[in-house]
Amino acid sequence: MLLLFIIASFEPPVAHAPGLNPIVIENQKASNADWELTNPALEREIEGYASATSVNRGDAIEVF
Numbered sequence: 024m025l026l027l028f029i030i031a032s033f034e035p036p037v038a039h040a041p042g043l044n045p046i047v048i049e050n051q052k053a054s055n056a057d058w059e060l061t062n063p064a065l066e067r068e069i070e071g072y073a074s075a076t077s078v079n080r081g082d083a084i085e086v087f
Contacts, residue, residue: 064070074085 060070072087074087075082078084
């Protein structure tokens with residue numbers, strides 16, 4: 024048993040194939056300007072981007 028432990032301790036680490044990380048996949052896509060405002064405010068309406076589309080009462084939200 025001790026010999027098996029010693030042999031297993033000296034085996035090289037197994038390289039894992041990269042997973043399908045959704046952030047990495049998204050970042051590999053070509054960029055475009057689809058997110059930009061196409062109908063900007065003309066009557067002093069509020070324009071901006073928020074850190075979340077919905078929050079619970081008491082939660083924080085950032086506006087950019």
